[in-house]
Amino acid sequence: xxxxxxxxxxxxxxxxxxxxxxxxxxxxxxxxxxxxxxxxxxxxxxxxxxxxxxxxxxxxxxxxxxxxxxxxxxxxxxxxxxxxxxxxxxxxxxxxxxxxxxxxxxxxxxxxxxxxxxxxxxxxxxxxxxxxxxxxxxxxxxxxxxxxxxxxxxxxxxxxxxxxxxxxxxxxxxxxxxxxxxxxxxxxxxxxxxxxxxxxxxxxxxxxxxxxxxxxxxxxxxxxxxxxxxxxxxxxxxxxxxxxxxxxxxxxxxxxxxxxxxxxxxxxxxxxxxxxxxxxxxxxxxxxxxxxxxxxxxxxxxxxxxxxxxxxxxxxxxxxxxxxxxxxxxxxxxxxxxxxxxxxxxxxxxxxxxxxxxxxxxxxxxxxxxxxxxxxxxxxxxxxxxxxxxxxxxxxxxxxxxxxxxxxxxxxxxxxxxxxxxxxxxxxxxx
Numbered sequence: 001x002x003x004x005x006x007x008x009x010x011x012x013x014x015x016x017x018x019x020x021x022x023x024x025x026x027x028x029x030x031x032x033x034x035x036x037x038x039x040x041x042x043x044x045x046x047x048x049x050x051x052x053x054x055x056x057x058x059x060x061x062x063x064x065x066x067x068x069x070x071x072x073x074x075x076x077x078x079x080x081x082x083x084x085x086x087x088x089x090x091x092x093x094x095x096x097x098x099x100x101x102x103x104x105x106x107x108x109x110x111x112x113x114x115x116x117x118x119x120x121x122x123x124x125x126x127x128x129x130x131x132x133x134x135x136x137x138x139x140x141x142x143x144x145x146x147x148x149x150x151x152x153x154x155x156x157x158x159x160x161x162x163x164x165x166x167x168x169x170x171x172x173x174x175x176x177x178x179x180x181x182x183x184x185x186x187x188x189x190x191x192x193x194x195x196x197x198x199x200x201x202x203x204x205x206x207x208x209x210x211x212x213x214x215x216x217x218x219x220x221x222x223x224x225x226x227x228x229x230x231x232x233x234x235x236x237x238x239x240x241x242x243x244x245x246x247x248x249x250x251x252x253x254x255x256x257x258x259x260x261x262x263x264x265x266x267x268x269x270x271x272x273x274x275x276x277x278x279x280x281x282x283x284x285x286x287x288x289x290x291x292x293x294x295x296x297x298x299x300x301x302x303x304x305x306x307x308x309x310x311x312x313x314x315x316x317x318x319x320x321x322x323x324x325x326x327x328x329x330x331x332x333x334x335x336x337x338x339x340x341x342x343x344x345x346x347x348x349x350x351x352x353x354x355x356x357x358x359x360x361x362x363x364x365x366x367x368x369x370x371x372x373x374x375x376x377x378x379x380x381x382x383x384x385x386x387x388x389x390x391x392x393x394x395x396x397x398x399x400x401x402x403x404x405x406x407x408x409x410x411x412x413x414x415x416x417x418x419x420x421x422x423x424x425x426x427x428x429x430x431x
Contacts, residue, residue, distance in 0.1 A: 013110035013397055015044045018100070020121035021051030021071070025239045025266070026311050027115050028055045029295075030145070030177065032064075033205055033313075034113070034389055039063035042390040047107045049100055051121065052083075054267055058294050067103045069096045072121065074333070080121065089122075097124040104128050111139040111393060113175075118142055118166040129170050139396050140171045144185060145312045146178025146204070147336040147343075151188045164192045173396060174199045175389070177312070179382040182343050202389050203382035205313070206320040222302060225288030227260040233367055234303035236296055238311045240266025244273040245358060246328050250307055251280040251287060252360035253367060260286040264299065267292045297321065305367055310337035310352075315344060319377035325350045326366045328358055349377050 015038055019027035028050045035046040039061050046064045048055060052071040060066060070092055071083040082092045100120070104112070112132060119126045132138040148154040158164070167174060176185055176199060186196045222232065235250040237243025247263050255261055265277060274291065281289040293299065296314075300306060300321050308314050310329035318325040327350055329337030338354075345352040353362060377383055 012043050012045075014047070014107060015111045015113065015393065016047045016049060016104060016107060016109040017113045017115070018049045018120065018125060019051060019115035020117055020124075021055070025054060026145075026313050028052065029058075029313050030205060031113075031115055032058055033386060034143075035064045036061040037386040038390055038393065041387075042394060044390075044393075047103065047109065049103060051096070057267075057292070067099065069099055076333070093122045093124050096121075097127060100125060101128050101131070104132065109138055110397060111141065113141045113143050113393075114171075115143050116145065116148075118161065118163050118171070133170050139173070139393075141393075141396070142167060142171045142174045144174065144176050145336075146176065146183045146185070147339045148185065148189065149334045149336050150339065151190075153334075154185075154189045158189060164195055167198065168192075168194045171198060173392070175392065176201050177203075177205055177385055179203055182347070182381055183339065200392055201382070202392065203385040203387075204316050204319070205385040206316060206378075206383040221290055221293060222262060222288070222299060225262065225290070227262065227288050228286060230257075231259040231304040232302055233259055233261045234296075234299055234306045234308075235261065235263045236300075236306065236308035236314055237264065237266050237269070238309050238314060240269030240273075242330055242332070243309055244269060244277075245355070246307070246309060247273075247277055248280070249358050249360050249363055251277060251284070254360070254364045255284075255286045256368065259304070259367075260288070262288040262290065262299065262303075264290045264293055264296055305371075307363055307367070310341040312340070315340060315350075316383070319344075319349055319381075320383060322374045322376060324371050324374055326353055326363070327351070328353050328355050331355055347380055348375050349380065 015035075017031045017035055019031045021027050028048075031048055031050070032055070035048055038044045039046050044063070048064065048066040049069065050066055051069050053068045055066050055068050070085055072080045072092070073083040075081055081089060085092060087095070097120075109132075112129075114120070114125060114129075117125075119129070129140065132140060149157070174195060178201065180186070180201050185191065186199055191199070233253070233255070235247060237247050243266060247265060247269075250261060250263060253261060263277060263281070265274060277289055281287045297317055300317055300323055303323060306318060306323050306325045308318065308325060308327055310327040315327070327341045329341045329352070331338050341350070341352045344350050351366065353366070
């Protein structure tokens with residue numbers, strides 16, 4: 001890796017990041033943090049390709065821009081469907097795939113970082129990956145969060161998508177956004193030797209140092225709720241699709257006279273659920289409700305205690321800000337939040353409440369209880385992902401291939417992987 005202050009010839013080269021974003025804000029928020037680090041630290045122009053228009057609600061850092069794809073949603077059975085457009089799924093995937101091709105062909109990145117799904121959602125990224133690989137110069141990186149799912153499920157899905165062969169053929173590196181001392185996907189998911197050899201652990205994404213203006217805006221939102229003075233107890237439910245039960249339980253907490261509560265509901269919570277939360281907030285003088293904030297770091301910084309779901313970004317923010325936190329993980333349709341929360345609890349970094357035990361009384365008991373001092377996460381796990389990622393990328397770009405022809409994404413001949421097989425593998429929400 002380049003040492004601090006050492007100029008890398010890879011700096012300034014174009015980088016694209018893709019995320020499919022069918023559920024929640026986690027993928028796009030993680031990619032946005034990475035994009036900001038690459039643009040700021042590495043001076044790379046960055047193009048985000050995001051699977052939902054919500055990405056455009058976040059202010060873009062200098063040298064970063066975004067293409068938002070027509071959105072999909074994940075049904076309760078794990079399958080995908082168009083969120084807004086009245087189109088058959090196959091046609092919408094085709095529209096997304098051609099949009100991705102056009103964007104990458106024009107931008108011609110020297111590196112593409114793909115979030116979680118090796119061929120993109122339902123294979124939509126495959127033509128672009130093939131073209132970039134054939135161009136001979138772009139470096140391809142697969143980025144994985146620390147936990148995908150329980151090992152048996154993750155291994156089955158990895159096999160269904162033929163991910164070993166895809167990574168072996170197309171990708172130069174696999175980045176794991178975590179610390180193997182917390183969870184080691186190479187061992188847990190039994191990656192092949194070829195895939196394991198490409199894995200690099202970046203450390204967790206510490207967002208505390210980023211998005212200063214957004215945090216100040218969030219702090220201003222708290223003031224506008226005109227809550228009484230005193231301690232602030234905060235409830236975070238991620239994008240909000242499945243956070244209503246936690247938000248409702250928190251809204252019925254027995255707040256003492258020296259504490260007030262605030263709920264961040266998320267942009268995907270249903271209108272009916274939002275109406276009910278507004279009614280609950282209006283009935284209580286010590287409860288505020290925010291429908292959406294760009295980044296919750298400012299709110300977390302002001303909070304005395306936090307109750308939250310256990311998504312990757314939320315956990316990273318809680319750890320980096322050293323907050324007393326109780327997490328209530330999602331257990332459907334994946335159990336990755338539960339696994340992450342259990343590992344962090346075992347390290348003494350947070351407390352865990354299983355969703356089957358969720359109630360206003362359980363939350364009240366935790367909030368009013370005395371707690372030990374919060375352990376600094378950075379002394380126990382690697383939280384330096386945003387520092388390390390630009391170094392890893394520049395190191396890889398320095399080893400890039402000499403250009404053979406244009407790097408763009410004009411469609412190449414189809415691969416041997418048939419559409420029928422790919423659809424069978426990707427019909428259910430994977431990874």
